[in-house]
Amino acid sequence: xxxxxxxxxxxxxxxxxxxxxxxxxxxxxxxxxxxxxxxxxxxxxxxxxxxxxxxxxxxxxxxxxxxxxxxxxxxxxxxxxxxxxxxxxxxxxxxxxxxxxxxxxxxxxxxxxxxxxxxxxxxxxxxxxxxxxx
Numbered sequence: 799x800x801x802x803x804x805x806x807x808x809x810x811x812x813x814x815x816x817x818x819x820x821x822x823x824x825x826x827x828x829x830x831x832x833x834x835x836x837x838x839x840x841x842x843x844x845x846x847x848x849x850x851x852x853x854x855x856x857x858x859x860x861x862x863x864x865x866x867x868x869x870x871x872x873x874x875x876x877x878x879x880x881x882x883x884x885x886x887x888x889x890x891x892x893x894x895x896x897x898x899x900x901x902x903x904x905x906x907x908x909x910x911x912x913x914x915x916x917x918x919x920x921x922x923x924x925x926x927x928x929x930x931x932x
Contacts, residue, residue, distance in 0.1 A: 799864040803857055803927045810853035810881070811920035817846050818913055840897055843913075847889040850916065854882035857923070875926065881919030888912050 821842060825835040857878050888909055895905035 799860050799867075800927070800929065802860050804924070804929075806853045806857050806860070807920065807924035807927045810850055811917065811924045813846060813849055814913075814917045814920055817842050818917065836896075840893065843893065844889060847885045850885040850920075851882055854878050854885070875923060877919045877922045877926070881916050881923065884912050884916040884919065888916070 822835075822839045825838050825842075826832060829835040829838065857875070861875070892905055892909040892912060896902065896909055
């Protein structure tokens with residue numbers, strides 16, 4: 799179970815950083831227009847949201863199963879729950895405004911900050927899921 803936690807955290811953080819900091823910027827450099835790049839970026843961010851939710855929920859279920867097996871009462875990590883909440887907020891509150899180009903600068907900046915915060919949550923979860931050395 800501990801290994802599963804590490805794999806899920808690595809998938810979550812790795813996919814977020816790859817899409818958000820590599821793939822999407824490349825779309826805006828290489829596609830014909832910013833509008834085309836934006837449409838593709840929106841689809842990638844939606845896929846990322848569902849991946850984030852899946853990883854987060856599987857980590858919560860895995861942690862609960864592991865704590866039950868060990869006879870411990872353990873609540874899900876606040877970092878996991880925070881990251882999942884941020885993913886939902888981005889997808890269902892911020893993204894519709896960006897796609898509609900409604901006050902684009904405000905919503906894009908807010909979305910960028912929330913995406914970075916979600917990346918930091920995923921990084922913290924990955925860091926915490928590393929087994930102790932020694």
